[in-house]
Amino acid sequence: MKQHDNTLSRAPSARGAVNRRTFLTGVCAAGMAACASALPSSADAAQTDSAPAAGTAQPMATLFDLSRCEGCGACVDACTERNARNYPQPRHPFPAMFPARVRAEDWSDKKEVTDRLTPYNWLTIQHVSVTYKEKTYELHIPRRCMHCDNPLCANLCPWGAAYKENSGTVRIDDDICLGGAKCRQVCPWDIPQRQTGVGLYLDLLPRFAGNGVMYKCDRCHDSVKQGALPACVEACPLGVQEYGPRDAIISKARKLAQATDGYLYGLDEAGGTSTIYVSPVPFELLNTSLTRSAGHPDFPPVQPVLQPQKHLAGALMVAPLAGMAAGALKILGTLRKDRDSGHAPAAAHNKEQDHE
Template sequence: MNRREFLKRTVVAGIAGGIALTGLNKVETAWAATIAVGTMIDLTKCDGCTGKDLPACVAACRETNRDRFPRPRPEDIRPYWPQKKFEDWSQKQDVTNRLTPYNWTFVQKVEVEHQGKKATVFIPRRCMHCDNPPCANLCPFSAQEKTPEGPVLIDPNTCFGGAKCREVCPWHIPQRQAGVGLYLKVAPKFAGGGVMYKCDLCYNRIINGELPACVDACPKGAIEFGPKEEMRKKARARAAAINGYIYGEKENGGTSTFYVSAVPFTVLHRALMEQKQSPGLPVEVENYLETANGLAQGLLLAPVAGVLAAGLAVYKGMKGDGNNE
């Protein structure tokens, strides 16, 4: 039995109450039960695919999502009032050592010392898919969505590229590309910075019973995928077995991504900062929505977001399409 078939059987078997799937060729009905999914990333198994031009997870992510990358026209990439700058990665699409609108996952390599021993740790980085994502809840255009299955999505046809999502993300994950998006149709000279892009955990693949591309491609089995609570249990069991540590279970109010490491995440974070690598791994970082400023901002943005969302819906309805041309 291959990993994909194992995943399908595991998900179907794990649905609360059970669902009759006799005769079905796919597992969409299983996902329709809104079972939450997640990933466990075992840093003791990841070796960064040493010796390859690209880590397998990075290469698979880029290939899978290539048709969804932004394609701005040069004449549309320009500042808008009152901004005097813009973010353009269209001429740097081959950058793979950080997150960009064209690179939604990458692997950090960090040298650490723990308990008198030196070690090299490889850390796959991408969206954590938080349980209560400030990015989605504070987007004034309602361009982001926390799905029942767990992944946090950005709608490129609604996003104005204001980058509020990146500002409130503890890891500053979403990345902006100028010269694309709805703002070009609405107010190109006065509003909008482009569109924000990030990992969506291969949402279209998982609702069709497939593994996320990074999981499917990993030669070491360092990234596991399945029902979220199962991933949590596996992370806890693995951490206990190696006398290690878990990251992502509590940070930012909890996430759908559980890292397991033999080295404390406080040590990893400090090493990342000392070696000037970003994003870091701040431990038990507070969810912005639970702060006084975050709560106040949410209350202020709520009515504005409602009006903007309604306006965008009307605009799209009048145009008769939802594309991003």
């Protein structure tokens, strides 16, 4: 088995204001909860990815066997069909941004684009022809979020909009996200994509704070929690993808690479991911053959991230602040949805419940 060497490699709305007392009460509660959750408990210290706490989701992963994929696009179509209800519906015209150099990113008139990642296309297939050991390979590579074990997008989002579930799925909360694109800046694969003219920023300071919402694959988390497979996995007619418990997927990926004299990507890159590729050619070769541009991920030689304990002191300082911001924004986002839908205000969801 040859493992990839990762050292290479609304205008502001005039309709209804948020109740100040409700908002401040929620902020305080969110801050206290965030401070408590930032401190590791003995149970947390004993928990590992391979042994999730009782009652929580089990860490899951996806295996991509690139030797099987024929690029039929069934996975892309299935992704669009299942997730269309979650796609952005921007309001035009967009607020003028300050400074003027800040650009709007609008894909609302290009929803049919599938040859790259967009806010309306969370899975794309890359096609590449490579010659290796005097043999030419025509490879088709499904690409979407890698769902990192230690996701930089979640660790560094200043508003707590990006987060990782116990299942290993990394999500972006569109109730909170302000579209600052920090997640895309720190993602080794530049995965999240922005749509301007949608989201909470429109009700805050649309010229100065935010620029929309970031979107990416969430592994069909709502369907999966009901017992279904991710749409792309379910739709593939050739068994290119397999979704299951992370330990089992990693074991199968290693055995497959060994049996086929193949190469692995995703086990160690960026500290490890829940997306494992097995390829008949080295990923360094794939990386040099792919066209690198926005919305077209490559296979960079990502260095492993530092161990979480090395950042513990900083995390304990930042987590309460990010948690307070997330709590406040969550309340605002929930009230905004209730207002726009004409419903009576509902209590904001506790995001920890969404993580289970």
